Amino acid sequence: MAETFFSAVIPSSVDEIQEPLLQAVAALTERHWVPRGREFYARLCLEEAIVNAIIHGNASDRSRSVRLEMTEDRDVCIIKVFDEGEGFSVDEVPLPHADAVSGRGICIIRHCMEDVQYNKEEKCLVMRIKRKVEDHGVQDHE
Template sequence: MPTSEEKWTWQCDQKIPNNAVAGRRLLDDVLRRLECLHWNRSDIFGVHLAVDEALVNAIAHGNGSDASKHVQFSCRISPRKIRVEITDEGSGFDPDALPDPTTPDRLECPSGRGVMLMRAFMSRVEFQERGNHVVLEKSRSS
């Protein structure tokens, strides 16, 4: 992972209250920057979907919708990729233990697709520490 070689041209690091409004305000700012940098619509859609799912996971599942908790949100944008890191204060989880939501017996279950979509739309998704810290990276396709 060429972390040190990446030329980040924009970055933000913020500790936000544990609510969706605060998270989406930051995400909207990130998406606007990608638009200004002329990232294509499909890439922006993927970032939007994956980061939104990760924020919901952190706020609702990781922090259990506890208003006293916080979420750490970091974002880096370079000419060729975006990296978002989200950390909650929860006890974490094992992403490998999640059931496959696409099996016939689970297809009609209304939940359980967030992590799968994150992995599908991003170039790299890595859960670190005890599972309460996720790194999402997407390489620009054009």
């Protein structure tokens, strides 16, 4: 049975994401989805997803908000970042050219998370972490 262990509503302002972002990372650590001392990539993926939702989804419109919801279901953690925009297809976001000045957020998330998709019906980016025996969480980058 899926259990939501963290949720937060974040205003569409990049200046206001740090507190909920760090709380979310702490929740992932407490639930053993991310090992202590290895929070870097979890924080990075969450920040990229939230900033994308604010800038591209909500067009930085402060009347809109972003909702972050994290649920666990046995051996999978599902992280959803909801926005109020038109949505997009993750698979259609091209890998950035070496000197492109944007488009790296999704590239980073795709590399670090087990799976990432945009759910157009729910209007949310869905990221998945599978619990691992050895390192409990986000893929190892050593």
